[in-house]
Amino acid sequence: MMSLLHLDSSADHFDDSVSRRLTALFADTWRRLHGTAGYRYRDLAAEPVPPVTSAYATLGRRVERHGVVPAAGVTALAEDPAERREWALTLPLVTEVLAVDTVLLGVPMYNFSVPATLKAWIDRVSFPGAFTDPDGxxxxxxxxRVVVVTARGGAYGPGTPREAFDFQTPYLRAYFGNLGVTEENLSFVHAELTRAGDVPELGRFRTLAADSLTAARTAVIVLASRLANADTATMT
Incomplete structure (x- = not known):
């Protein structure tokens, strides 16, 4: 059974959020091909992941001194209730990622980077050794596979004046690459100029915004279908 972990991080409700609508379109396409049994959804804005604490950092350093430690070993290394609480908050999130074939992220651009809700999830699942094979x-x-769907109020693509202001793509590419996600398994879909309809200075770009959204919608459908077909081919 193929599986998908769908994460949204936008502070906006569905109707006001481009990233939520695009990830929903991806997920709908995926579920039509695979069914709902392997689908898991987490709304990082509605149910925020608690920020890591000093107890998390202390436990992490202790684990690192022991090398790569399996989950049961981390539990044994926790020395007080605060550390055990931090690990209890962390392990289910790590387990979710390890249990699926594809992770889908909805990422609006906030101040040129990712929302704090997503950063809190990243900080917590990045526990030392969590995604490292303890044997090999x-x-x-x-x-x-990781699919990142972004929504940007302005234009930050290659060749635009604000290309250098895009700290979403390089950050997430470096982060997931460092975890071992291969370049061929990491995909980005960008919707640009999403504020063209309500920011006067961007009004002249409404046609470009509409074109970008149409292209993004097509891209998520094609990508969800392609990944589903690839999964089917792997199983046969």
Whole structure:
């Protein structure tokens, strides 16, 4: 059974959020092909992941001194209730990622980067050794696919005046690459100029905004279908 973990991080409600609508379109396409049994959804804005604390950092450093430690070993290394609480908050999120074939992220651009809700999730699942094979030392995410769907109020694509202001794409590319997600398994879909309809200075770009949204909608449908077909081919 193929599986998908769908994460949204926008502070906006569905009707006001381009990233939520695009990830929903991807998920709908995926579910039509695979069914609902392998689908898991987490709304990082509605149910925020608690920020990491000093107890998380202390436990993480202790684990690192022991090398790559399996989950049961981390539990044994926790020395007080605060550390056990931090690990209890962390392990289910790590387990979710390890249990799926594809991770889908909805990422609006906030101040040129990612929302704090997504950063809190990233900080917590990045527990030392969480995605490292305790036997061979390789990444446990070597075959995991990650799809990042972004929404930007302005234009930050290649060749635009604000290309250098895009800290979403390079950050997430570096982050997931460092975890062992391969470049071929990491996909980005961008919707640009999403504020052209309500910011007067961007009004002249409404046609470009509409074209970008149409292209993004097409891209998520094609990508969800392509990944589903690839999964089917792998199973046969």
């Amino acid at each position: 030392g390789g990444s446990l995410l070597g075959r995991t």
